[in-house]
Structures are given as structure tokens and as C-alpha cells.
Amino acid sequence: MSVKKFITGSFYEEAKLFPAVKKVRRSGYKIHDIFTPFPIHGLDKAMGLRDTSLHIAGFIYGITGTTTALGFITWALTVDWQLDFGGKPFFSLPAWIPITFELTVLFSAIGMVLTFCYLCQIAPFVKKDHFNLRSTDDTFVMALECTETTNEAEVISFLESLGAVDVGVQYKETGWWLGRYDKESKRIEQNVETAHS
Amino acid sequence: MAIREKFITSKKYNLIAITLMVIGVLTIIGLYATHGAKADPKEQARFWGSLLQNSVYFLLVVNAVMFFICATTLAWSGWQMSFRRVSEAISACVPVIGTICGVILLIIVFGNNHELYHWTDTEHVRHDRILSFKAGFLNKNFFTIMTVCTILGWSFLGWKMRKLSRSIDDKKLSIEEGKKFMYRNTVWSAVFIVVFALTVMSSTPWLWLMSIDAHWYSTLYSWYTFASTFVAGVALITLFVIFLKNNNYLELTNKEHLHDLGKFQFAFSIFWSYLWFAQFMLIWYANIPEETTYFKPRAQGMFSGIFWLMLTINFVAPILIYMSRDSKRNYATLTFMSTLLLFGHWLDLYQMVFPGSQTESVPFILWDFGVALGFVGVIMFFTARTLSRYPLISKSHPFIKESVIHHT
Numbered sequence: 001m002s003v004k005k006f007i008t009g010s011f012y013e014e015a016k017l018f019p020a021v022k023k024v025r026r027s028g029y030k031i032h033d034i035f036t037p038f039p040i041h042g043l044d045k046a047m048g049l050r051d052t053s054l055h056i057a058g059f060i061y062g063i064t065g066t067t068t069a070l071g072f073i074t075w076a077l078t079v080d081w082q083l084d085f086g087g088k089p090f091f092s093l094p095a096w097i098p099i100t101f102e103l104t105v106l107f108s109a110i111g112m113v114l115t116f117c118y119l120c121q122i123a124p125f126v127k128k129d130h131f132n133l134r135s136t137d138d139t140f141v142m143a144l145e146c147t148e149t150t151n152e153a154e155v156i157s158f159l160e161s162l163g164a165v166d167v168g169v170q171y172k173e174t175g176w177w178l179g180r181y182d183k184e185s186k187r188i189e190q191n192v193e194t195a196h197s
Numbered sequence: 198m199a200i201r202e203k204f205i206t207s208k209k210y211n212l213i214a215i216t217l218m219v220i221g222v223l224t225i226i227g228l229y230a231t232h233g234a235k236a237d238p239k240e241q242a243r244f245w246g247s248l249l250q251n252s253v254y255f256l257l258v259v260n261a262v263m264f265f266i267c268a269t270t271l272a273w274s275g276w277q278m279s280f281r282r283v284s285e286a287i288s289a290c291v292p293v294i295g296t297i298c299g300v301i302l303l304i305i306v307f308g309n310n311h312e313l314y315h316w317t318d319t320e321h322v323r324h325d326r327i328l329s330f331k332a333g334f335l336n337k338n339f340f341t342i343m344t345v346c347t348i349l350g351w352s353f354l355g356w357k358m359r360k361l362s363r364s365i366d367d368k369k370l371s372i373e374e375g376k377k378f379m380y381r382n383t384v385w386s387a388v389f390i391v392v393f394a395l396t397v398m399s400s401t402p403w404l405w406l407m408s409i410d411a412h413w414y415s416t417l418y419s420w421y422t423f424a425s426t427f428v429a430g431v432a433l434i435t436l437f438v439i440f441l442k443n444n445n446y447l448e449l450t451n452k453e454h455l456h457d458l459g460k461f462q463f464a465f466s467i468f469w470s471y472l473w474f475a476q477f478m479l480i481w482y483a484n485i486p487e488e489t490t491y492f493k494p495r496a497q498g499m500f501s502g503i504f505w506l507m508l509t510i511n512f513v514a515p516i517l518i519y520m521s522r523d524s525k526r527n528y529a530t531l532t533f534m535s536t537l538l539l540f541g542h543w544l545d546l547y548q549m550v551f552p553g554s555q556t557e558s559v560p561f562i563l564w565d566f567g568v569a570l571g572f573v574g575v576i577m578f579f580t581a582r583t584l585s586r587y588p589l590i591s592k593s594h595p596f597i598k599e600s601v602i603h604h605t
């Protein structure tokens with residue numbers, strides 16, 4: 001991915017955040033993301049995010065599980081290794097339903113967890129840049145993406161007029177990368193943050 | 198936003214309800230003339246079976262609506278407050294349909310026709326080893342006491358819950374009063390749930406429906422019946438809520454609430470399928486003759502068409518149509534699916550009741566459908582009557598705000 005320029009501001013109250021989001025969007029600035037310590041109902045709608053497609057992925061994983069289970073059991077018990085269970089026909093669907101059900105659930109559960117991790121860019125050993133560590137504690141952090149033509153001073157004063165504090169310019173990596181906590185690593189050294197007072 | 202306090206029943210609405218009731222009565226008369234009045238006990242059983250199926254189904258459905266109220270009250274859920282008066286109004290049909298159902302059940306049990314409940318034939322039971330074992334449970338006295346107590350219990354507790362809800366209509370509650378009100382609500386809901394668990398979830402369907410196939414038994418049967426009628430009950434609430442929304446009532450109810458009702462229907466349809474399969478698969482797997490007799494006429498015999506159609510409507514349709522979020526927020530799909538599910542679970546009861554007594558041919562289903570329309574008319578009429586008497590929104594309820602801001 002790439003390192004981009006952002007202007008970030010912190011909010012302490014939902015009551016200030018929501019009108020700020022509205023005004024920022026109306027002014028045409030691009031909100032990169034808003035980092036909050038807990039899910040805020042309605043914020044996704046206010047930001048204009050589209051509905052997640054995680055559930056569609058889940059459905060696809062689910063039917064993959066269904067077909068895998070039914071396909072494999074059918075092949076195994078009718079073609080490959082026919083077994084007589086109490087005189088039942090080789091193709092005895094009701095007996096396979098529980099396994100089909102389990103595999104559907106298993107596939108969709110594991111698939112959805114992995115997809116969720118991918119969409120949120122979280123995984124073991126994977127690192128991501130923080131804009132402000134207090135977004136994990138008590139602060140809502142809004143990050144606006146800058147382009148070449150962005151007038152920094154104007155955006156900063158605009159954010160401050162909306163009630164943001166700690167407004168400033170930051171250069172951050174937008175993607176995620178494999179890495180471990182390493183005090184020697186220059187890159188990570190660059191990104192060490194101290195909580196703002 | 199102006200809130201329309203009370204539902205005003207339009208003349209057209211009442212006309213439809215009364216027409217449906219008239220159709221029901223005419224069908225019952227027609228059915229009696231063609232079947233019930235005949236000397237052949239099987240023909241008589243066809244007449245009484247139709248009344249039994251319809252009255253029990255609609256009684257259990259309107260009573261399941263009271264269960265919905267009590268279960269959500271016990272869970273302290275606020276979201277249903279904005280349309281709770283609708284559920285209450287539907288549950289106000291319990292005493293009416295309960296009386297009809299009780300009379301029908303007692304006539305069947307004390308009548309001379311033993312085709313439907315052949316455990317009522319004392320002479321036969323004496324020579325029947327299985328039935329004489331069951332005589333402690335399946336006898337006329339116990340049946341009568343249970344039936345009367347059950348219907349009276351449901352009617353009384355439902356009335357109590359409705360009265361509690363209306364008692365705060367013109368008050369403004371303080372926090373202490375609100376807590377006390379919620380406590381009393383919780384206690385009475387808990388009492389209702391206990392009674393419900395001992396009746397619908399265990400003994401009542403065994404007595405009313407399963408004893409038609411008196412030799413056969415299934416412990417899951419009552420749970421299965423409960424799931425069936427609960428889906429239908431939530432579907433009924435959804436239909437009434439949508440009807441009122443379309444007539445510009447229930448301003449505080451919006452798509453979020455309907456979405457949750459859709460979720461309830463979806464979840465309990467899957468729950469129903471689970472129970473259906475749990476009952477079916479064990480019997481299919483074990484393949485013991487005295488157990489498979491139940492499914493033989495249904496899954497493979499004459500009733501197989503209705504049986505598999507019912508399974509398609511009640512399982513395949515909801516899982517495919519209700520899966521997506523948008524369909525649960527759309528009035529048209531909700532109306533369509535709610536109607537379909539009400540019909541599907543009615544078919545379910547149909548195939549539970551008739552194969553036991555009708556062994557030669559499948560009864561002509563339109564007769565039963567006509568009787569069902571009569572009961573639909575009864576529900577429409579009495580629900581609207583209750584709706585128009587009391588405010589549509591319980592303004593002072595402590596949870597009303599939670600319902601207003603509810604979203605999913």
C-alpha cells in the first residue's frame with residue numbers, strides 16, 4: 001500500500017461528532033475513517049458507508065459447505081464405498097442432513113471470521129498504523145484524506161471550528177503489513193506514538 | 198408528529214370480516230349437510246375433524262401472540278412497545294375462539310362418534326392393550342378438566358396482561374411507579390409462560406391433536422405444534438401491523454420493527470424445520486412399524502402432496518426469501534410471506550389432523566379452507582373491536598422511548 005497524508009482531529013462527544021461528520025461531508029472532504037473505542041449506532045449511515053457484504057460472503061461460504069458435504073457423502077456412500085446401514089438405500093438423504101448442516105455452519109463461520117479479519121485488516125502478526133492511540137480509549141478520531149490540492153491550514157481551521165481538538169497533519173500507511181514488534185525496526189520506530197495529553 | 202390515538206374501524210373492514218364469518222358459517226352448514234349428517238362415522242369424523250383442525254389452529258395462533266408479548270416482556274425488550282397494542286388486540290380473541298374450540302372439543306369427546314378420538318370408545322379401550330395403558334391420561338374426565346382449565350387459564354392470564362398494560366394509559370409514571378409496573382408485568386408474564394409451558398408446550402397438543410393417532414406418540418409433538426403456531430402468530434402480528442401502517446396508524450412503528458418481526462418469522466421457521474426434522478429423522482432411521490405408521494400416510498401415502506407442499510412452504514420458502522435483509526424490510530414480501538406462512542402452518546395442522554381418521558381418500562380441502570376463512574373473519578372482527586377501544590400506543594410505558602429509537 002502507500003503512505004498518504006491525512007489531517008486528523010479528535011472528538012470527545014457523540015453530540016459534536018455527528019454534526020461534524022455531516023458538515024465535513026457536505027464540504028466535500030473525503031473521510032478516510034473514524035476510529036472509535038466502541039461501535040456507535042448510526043455512524044456508518046452518517047458517514048455514508050455502504051452496507052457490508054459480509055453476509056453475502058457468509059451465504060456463499062454456507063452453500064459451499066452444503067455442496068461439499070452433500071457431494072462428498074453422496075460420492076462416498078453411493079459410488080466409492082457402498083455400505084448397507086440397516087437396509088436403508090445407499091442414497092439416504094435424511095441421514096446426511098445433520099452433517100450437511102454442520103458443514104454449512106462450519107464453512108460459513110470460519111469463512112466469515114477470515115473475511116471479517118480481511119475487511120477490518122486485523123490478523124495475528126499484522127500491523128497497522130494508528131492515527132491516535134486514544135481512539136482505543138475515550139476519543140473519536142476522524143481522519144480526512146488529503147490530496148495534492150488540499151489547503152492544510154484551511155482544513156485544520158475548519159475541523160477546529162467543528163469542535164475537534166488535537167488537529168494536525170499526519171503521514172500514515174493506509175494498508176497493513178506483516179511484522180512483529182521490534183524496537184530495532186526503523187519503520188515501526190517511526191510510528192511509535194505517545195498518548196496525547 | 199400527530200399521533201392518531203385510536204383505530205377507527207371502517208365499514209368496509211367490518212363488511213369483509215362479517216362476510217368471511219358468513220362464509221365460514223355457510224361452509225360449516227354445507228359440510229354438515231354433505232358429511233356431518235351422514236350415518237357413516239367416517240363421514241361425520243370428516244366434518245368434526247375440519248372444525249377441530251381450524252378451531253385448534255386459530256386458538257393456538259392467537260394464544261401464541263400472547264406468548265410473544267409475555268416472552269418479550271420477560272426479556273425486558275423495548276422494541277415491541279410501539280406495536281404492542283396490536284399484539285394485545287389479537288390476543289383478545291383467545292376467549293372467543295377458546296369458547297368455540299372448547300365446545301367443539303367437548304362435543305367430539307362426549308359424542309357417539311369415536312373415529313376421531315378412538316380412545317373415547319371405552320368398550321374398545323378395554324381390549325386395546327396400548328390404549329388401556331394410556332387410559333390414565335387419555336380419558337374423558339381428564340381431557341375435559343384439562344381443556345376447560347387450559348382455555349380458562351389462557352383467557353384469564355391474557356386478560357390480566359392486557360388490563361395491566363391499559364392501567365397506565367392516562368397516567369404519567371414516576372421512576373418508582375415505572376419500576377413497580379415493570380415488576381408486576383414481569384411476574385404476570387412469568388405466570389403466563391409457566392402455564393403456557395405446561396399446556397401448549399407439553400400436554401395440550403398431546404390431548405387435542407396427537408390423541409387422534411392414539412397408538413402413536415412423539416414427545417416432540419407439542420414443541421413442534423408450538424413452533425408451528427408461534428411462526429403463524431408472529432406472521433399474524435406482522436400482517437396487522439402492516440395493515441395499520443398502510444392506513445396511517447402506528448406512527449412510531451417503522452421498518453426497523455418490521456425487520457425484527459421478519460427476523461422472528463425467519464428464525465422460528467428454521468426452528469420449526471429443525472423440530473420437524475428431529476421428529477421425522479428419528480422415526481425414519483429407527484424404522485419401527487408402530488412409529489412409522491404416523492408418517493406412512495403422510496410422507497408416502499395419500500397425504501404426501503400436502504405433506505411436502507407444507508414442508509416447502511414452511512421451510513424452503515422462508516429460508517430462501519427471508520434470508521436477505523431487504524426482504525424483511527419490504528412491506529410486499531413481508532405481507533406475502535406472512536400470508537403464506539399462516540397458510541403453510543394451517544396446512545401443517547391439516548395433515549396432522551386428517552390422516553388419522555380419513556384413511557380412504559384425502560378430504561376436499563376447500564371445505565376446510567372455507568371454515569378457516571370464517572375463523573379469519575372472527576379474528577379480524579374481534580381484533581379490530583379491541584383495537585378501536587383502547588389507544589394504539591401505550592404512551593406512559595417506561596420502554597416506549599426505547600422502541601421509538603430502536604434500529605437494527
